[in-house]
Amino acid sequence: AGVISTQPEWQDEEYFGNYGNLKLHLEMLSDKPRTEAYMNAIVKNADKLRDKVILDVGCGTGILSMLCVKHARPKHVYAVEASDIAEYTQKAVEKNGMASKITVLNDFAENAKIEDDVDLIISEWMGTMLLFEMMIESVLSMRDRFMKPELTIWPSSASLYLVPCTAQVHFNRKLEFWDCQYGLDFSSFKTLAKEDLLSKPYHDYELPCGDCLAKGQSVLQLDMKTLTIQSLENIVCQFEFVIDQGDTMHGFCTWFEVEFCPLSEDMDTVILNTGPDNQLTHWKQNLFLLDSPVRVNAGDVISGTLTISRNPEYRRHLRAFFDFKVIPGLQESKIVDPSSVQKMFYVWR
């Protein structure tokens, strides 16, 4: 017992310092679908990477840079990392006998001193709802700095996926505890638990495939070659789903897919998809719960927009605004003008 204000007992973020990041890097390294997608792209295109200059933006532990040197024979790799972990990345590069091939730069990408001509920019910048943390901005700024027709950017494209879903199991699991404990009614706390559940996206969600009420749609496609950072200020994503099974719609789920374009015509595109049909990654899926569930029937159309905007002040944070209507299918065509549902989510400011 005993609760000090609203802070977790051990305030890890203050205490861990550098180690806080290390735990995140461990999580990312342990994420096999993630790391193996990058590795596959490197291995499959190894011949074309020979003697090329590679820039690894936000290299973390240096895994991507070292995989390049291990599996291909690049001329040189510049591994840029702004956090203090770069000191240990440098040591890892040395331990792996790659110090002559990899230059670790402990700096912001934008400030990194690189005199070379860059052929490939590789980066793992994706976050919650694809864009959260907006690390993509550093990748695009490096693209512009080293721009040339033959420049490759990995991933070469990215898509955000959306689907309307039911989430009854999650809903119950989060709230039913408070119904009764030791023969006592604790439902007054359910109000508080429900407020919390609905107040923000649930970023750590594992969407069961069977909870999708329609086929997931790509609502945003980013081409890393042509994308401008300005275009990400306010993104309006259109969607129109045909419900394929009647159920209670609790909200929407998002995930993303990125592609690694092949460097020669005979090679396949490597794909990393974090959706519910794929092996779970550390990104999981992201759940956006409506304030009130909506009953939907097979054939109904969920039509509307998801507007993603950057927070004008906290530039790494996003807002997700859903605005949609449920247009009844044939059996209820009497409703001519259904009312729209709107909800704003902060991710996380």
Added chain:
Amino acid sequence: AGVISTQPEWQDEEYFGNYGNLKLHLEMLSDKPRTEAYMNAIVKNADKLRDKVILDVGCGTGILSMLCVKHARPKHVYAVEASDIAEYTQKAVEKNGMASKITVLNDFAENAKIEDDVDLIISEWMGTMLLFEMMIESVLSMRDRFMKPELTIWPSSASLYLVPCTAQVHFNRKLEFWDCQYGLDFSSFKTLAKEDLLSKPYHDYELPCGDCLAKGQSVLQLDMKTLTIQSLENIVCQFEFVIDQGDTMHGFCTWFEVEFCPLSEDMDTVILNTGPDNQLTHWKQNLFLLDSPVRVNAGDVISGTLTISRNPEYRRHLRAFFDFKVIPGLQESKIVDPSSVQKMFYVWR
């Protein structure tokens, strides 16, 4: 990917507000050995609680107060809770039809307006290493305020237990990840991971019984009737363990036991023990790792002191200073004056 400074991505403590506490209360309510110990004490002594006035210090969700009303027939219960959750506790009391029996006071115990004479103080104040958060101070101040010879305090006594232990599995699990991933040597990050592992107590530890190198000892006994808050400023706990199996000693583990004295002579004492031989509670056990493991043999004596001091500034925080020697058993009696091992831990400041 993407790491914003050293803070967790979602900064729950800032975001959750009230709900942060609710999650802790859910954890405490879900802890059956904890809640059932209190319930057993109430149920077994129900006859003696009849028409008594009860004070619940730091009532949280109100579980202990409501269990008193449900299972005994007290005259009245005063449930004091400083956090905002008290608003919902009041509603829970009403929902359970106990509003005439329980007065919820949203205040610090020290400021709570109670005109009644109190017969029983009940509180769940125990934390990591028994004393962390020092909520015991509020209980003792209520004891002094309502002091009379017949006043009962539940728990009535508390003991801190200590044992030397091996922790090879934990050690390996925390560090071996960095040896090799994807055929690459990440051991430079192991240094960082090890620094973290050794720098503070691991409060969320599940001590396997077989890892104890001697029998656990009670090194501190608190009698809630006579204990003074001043005596907790700097507590010197003596210990002397005889090693019963040769192994690598990685450090010490602590846990605690509290007792609920019976209110009549024919009743048993109810005990809540959070040690490794008992059902796991939300307190788990607490591990204190030495900087260098020590090889110990059966018959060796681990002799020394654990000094627990309150942080002079952050009054809810503790320091744990271990100072001990390994005195060889008969087979190595040649070492006359073994050197002492000393290590300071911050819990957590």
